[in-house]
Amino acid sequence: MSDVPDLSSDEEHFEDDEWQEMESQNTTVGCLFCSETLPSIDEAVNHCEIVHGFKLGELKSKFNMDCYSYIKLINYINLTKAKPLDIMLSTQPLWDDEKYLKPVENHEWLMFDFESLVEKPTSPKSYHANVENGVVTLSQAHFLELQRTIQSLTEQLKESQTHLEMAREDMNKMKSSIQTIVQSGTTSSNSEPVVVDCVSKLPIEHDAGYFSSYAHFGIHYEMLSDKRQLVLLQYMPLTNRM
Ligand SMILES: [Zn+2]
Structure with missing residues (x-):
């Protein structure tokens, strides 16, 4: 037998009201890129993806990230005020530096279960491109999607x-x-x-x-x-x- 306490048995004794107490203690989560606050970490992650095109799942698989790289990434964004588009299009993990491995300022982001995050399958999206006087105008998300497609096709070709x-x-x-x-x-x-x-x-x-x-x-x-x-x-x- 090992000396390690069996944590799973403790969990069973965890009553529902204790969970609720923990939930209510949770503060709101601030967006990494704008001043918006979200009621939960999952919603904050979702917000960053939809509004800012910041896809954690994609970064995780692209750079084979673990939870340490995740902490570094959050600190990197906090410290450098990096733009989501620059991070998504980067070919290197810019945050891969030991100096970013320290307690995260907005600690709510540490509640995110990064380890079990899986990249969402890319569903075919329809974007609206505006064509006027021979000039095509795209939304930033559309542009990002196109860049991503080109990059992934280039890699596949290689x-x-x-x-x-x-x-x-x-x-x-x-x-x-x-x-x-x-x-x-x-x-x-x-x-x-x-x-x-x-x-x-x-x-x-x-x-x-x-x-x-x-x-x-x-x-x-x-x-x-x-x-x-x-x-x-x-x-x-x-x-x-x-
Ligand atoms: Zn935001």
């Missing part, structure tokens, strides 16, 4: 390019190994056994790389669409059996 590059490398590796196998099969069949670098010589652990190279979806597509590859693959077990 990621798929990396995957394509990996698939290409895997393909080249496979091509050269198949070539080696086929060639070694033809040379060793009509002479004394020659020590060749073929698959049968490799320890089983080496197969991990081989199988993981198949994990890329692109490989399957490329393999199936390349008839020569298919023919070589059909021959592979035969040449390997020598």
Whole structure:
């Protein structure tokens, strides 16, 4: 048994009126960006998202934030009076500095359950853009949404390019190994056994790389669409059996 007191059992004895007492003790929560006060922390978080486009859930997943980064973020906003738009569009966690890790001034923000916050799925929103004399006017939220979309698409594109590059490398590796196998099969069949670098010589652990190279979806597509590859693959077990 551990010496740690069992907190869960205490919770059971917590009466409803005790909860209510705690609730009523809660002061209002001031907005991080304007002078408005909200009746609860959840409403304050909601207000910051709707009015100021400040999305905690998005920041949390974007920068992989924990509760320490959350405290730093709140202090950073308090101290630097950072604009919500600048924070949302930032490519780096500007608040990631030990000097921001200190008791939060507006301590109500610490009541927020940041750990269990999940990013809300982005629902398709409809924005109204005003077009007049060839000039398009957007709301700030709309502009932010567009910036966000561009950023996320750029990241997705970068990621798929990396995957394509990996698939290409895997393909080249496979091509050269198949070539080696086929060639070694033809040379060793009509002479004394020659020590060749073929698959049968490799320890089983080496197969991990081989199988993981198949994990890329692109490989399957490329393999199936390349008839020569298919023919070589059909021959592979035969040449390997020598
Ligand atoms: Zn506000």
